[in-house]
Amino acid sequence: MRVLLIFLLALVSFDGLANEPLKDSLPPKRFIKQLRFHINWMEIGAATYFKGKSLSGLENGLSAYYSGTRTNGHYGLFGLSIYYKEKISLGFICFSRQNTSNNQNYVDYLTNRYSNYYVQSSQEDYSYETTGLAFSASYRKAFRYFYLEPKFRFGLSNLSKDHFYLWMKERGSNQYMELELNENHKTLLKSYHFILAIAHQFKTRAPIKWELGLQSEFFIAPTKTSVTLSEKRYGADAVVSTQNISRLNPALAFSVFLNWKLGR
Amino acid sequence: MLNHSKKFLRTNFLIFLVPLLCAVDCKKKEDVAYYETVSMNLLNASNSGLAPVTAGSSVYKHAYAIQLNLLMKAQMDSASNSEFRGNFINEDQVTDLLITSSSDFNGIPANQSLNNLFLFREGESKYSELDPTTGIYNRIFSRERSDREIEWNAESYLLLMHPPQIDGTYTFYVSGTFSDGRILSDSTTVNLYE
Numbered sequence: 001m002r003v004l005l006i007f008l009l010a011l012v013s014f015d016g017l018a019n020e021p022l023k024d025s026l027p028p029k030r031f032i033k034q035l036r037f038h039i040n041w042m043e044i045g046a047a048t049y050f051k052g053k054s055l056s057g058l059e060n061g062l063s064a065y066y067s068g069t070r071t072n073g074h075y076g077l078f079g080l081s082i083y084y085k086e087k088i089s090l091g092f093i094c095f096s097r098q099n100t101s102n103n104q105n106y107v108d109y110l111t112n113r114y115s116n117y118y119v120q121s122s123q124e125d126y127s128y129e130t131t132g133l134a135f136s137a138s139y140r141k142a143f144r145y146f147y148l149e150p151k152f153r154f155g156l157s158n159l160s161k162d163h164f165y166l167w168m169k170e171r172g173s174n175q176y177m178e179l180e181l182n183e184n185h186k187t188l189l190k191s192y193h194f195i196l197a198i199a200h201q202f203k204t205r206a207p208i209k210w211e212l213g214l215q216s217e218f219f220i221a222p223t224k225t226s227v228t229l230s231e232k233r234y235g236a237d238a239v240v241s242t243q244n245i246s247r248l249n250p251a252l253a254f255s256v257f258l259n260w261k262l263g264r
Numbered sequence: 265m266l267n268h269s270k271k272f273l274r275t276n277f278l279i280f281l282v283p284l285l286c287a288v289d290c291k292k293k294e295d296v297a298y299y300e301t302v303s304m305n306l307l308n309a310s311n312s313g314l315a316p317v318t319a320g321s322s323v324y325k326h327a328y329a330i331q332l333n334l335l336m337k338a339q340m341d342s343a344s345n346s347e348f349r350g351n352f353i354n355e356d357q358v359t360d361l362l363i364t365s366s367s368d369f370n371g372i373p374a375n376q377s378l379n380n381l382f383l384f385r386e387g388e389s390k391y392s393e394l395d396p397t398t399g400i401y402n403r404i405f406s407r408e409r410s411d412r413e414i415e416w417n418a419e420s421y422l423l424l425m426h427p428p429q430i431d432g433t434y435t436f437y438v439s440g441t442f443s444d445g446r447i448l449s450d451s452t453t454v455n456l457y458e
Binding site for chain 1: 311312313314324326327328329383388389390391423424425
C-alpha cells in the first residue's frame with residue numbers, strides 16, 4: 001500500500017500539478033467544478049492463476065486437488081469513479097471471477113490410492129464464483145484522445161465454493177466409501193489488484209464521453225484455508241484429518257472495458 | 265454535473281426496467297396423469313462390478329442384491345396417451361415394505377424383518393437406508409416411463425450389506441403394501457457363498 005501511494009504521488013508530481021493552485025486554496029465551487037463522474041459500465045476479460053511453489057508437498061493428494069484450479073471469466077460491472085481534474089480518481093466497482101476446478105488430477109490420485117474401489121466423480125469439472133466489491137485509486141495521464149492509467153484496487157469478496165464429494169464403490173462387494181473434502185476459510189476474502197489500463201475516448205454530441213480500453217492486471221488473493229478430509233465407510237465412523245494451507249493465489253488477467261464519462 | 269447525472273438516469277431508465285419485466289414468471293400449470301405398479305417379481309443379482317447385474321442361483325455373499333422387476337401401467341387409453349404432455353405420478357402410495365427370510369438369518373428369526381440389513385440402490389452413487397420417513401418405499405416401487413408407453417418395466421435393487429455368517433441357501437421374501445390395499449409380493453432363493 002505504501003509503495004503504491006509513493007508511486008501515485010510520483011506520477012502526480014511529474015505531471016506538473018505543482019504549478020496548479022493548492023486544493024486547500026481553491027474556492028469550494030471551483031474545486032467541485034474540477035470533479036467528474038465516470039461510470040465503469042463493464043469490464044470483461046479472462047484470468048489465470050499461477051500454480052506457485054506453495055502447492056508442492058501438500059499431503060493427502062491436495063497438491064493434485066489444487067493443481068486443477070483456474071479462473072476463466074473475470075468481470076467488473078457498475079463501477080463509479082470520481083475524477084479530480086481528469087487525473088486522480090477514487091472509485092469502486094462490483095467484480096466477479098468465474099473459477100473452474102478440474103479435479104481429474106485428484107481423481108487420478110484417489111484411483112491409485114484406493115485401487116480396490118471404483119472411483120466415480122460427477123465433479124470432475126465444476127465452477128464456482130468469487131464476487132465482491134473493489135475500491136480503487138488511480139492516476140490518469142492523457143495523450144490527446146488516448147490515456148494511460150495505472151490503478152490499484154483493493155477487493156473484498158465472497159467465495160462460494162461447494163465441498164468436494166466422492167462416492168466410491170468397493171470392487172467385488174456391496175460396500176462403499178464416501179469421501180468429502182471441505183475448505184473452511186474466512187467469509188470475506190481480500191485481494192490486491194495492480195492494473196495498467198490504456199483507452200481511447202470517443203466524443204459524442206450528448207454530454208457523455210465513451211472510453212473503450214484494454215487493461216492488464218496482476219492480483220493476489222491470499223487465503224488461509226483449513227481443509228478437512230473425511231472418509232466414511234458404510235457402518236463405520238468417519239475418519240477425519242485436517243490440514244492448514246496458506247496460499248497467495250497470484251493471477252494475471254486481461255480485460256476489455258467500457259466507461260462513460262458524464263459531462264464535457 | 266447534476267444535470268448530466270439526471271439526464272443519464274432518464275435516458276437509461278429502460279435499461280434497468282427491462283430485466284425487471286423479464287423476471288416475471290409466466291409458468292403454466294401442467295397436467296397430471298396417473299399410473300399404477302401392477303406386478304413385481306424377484307430375481308437374484310450380483311453387485312460385484314460397478315452396477316448390479318442379474319445372476320443365477322449362486323451369488324458371492326458380499327455382493328448379493330435382490331432385483332425387483334416392476335411392471336407399471338398408465339391409467340389412460342391409447343388415444344389419450346398419444347395427446348398427453350403432462351407429468352405422470354403413481355396413483356398409490358407404498359405404505360409398507362417388508363423383507364424377510366424363510367430361515368434364521370444372522371440371528372434374526374425367520375419371517376422377521378430384515379429391512380435393516382439392506383440398502384436401496386437409488387443411483388450410480390447413492391445407496392439409501394430403508395427408512396420409511398424419507399418416502400423411500402415410493403421410490404423403490406415407482407419409476408417414470410422413459411418413452412410414451414402404456415406399460416413399462418423397471419428394476420430396483422436391494423443390496424445385502426450384512427452377508428450371512430453361515431454360507432448356504434436362503435429364500436428371501438419381499439412384499440410391498442399399497443395405499444389401495446393391494447400387496448405385491450414375491451420370493452427368490454439363492455445360494456450365498458464366501
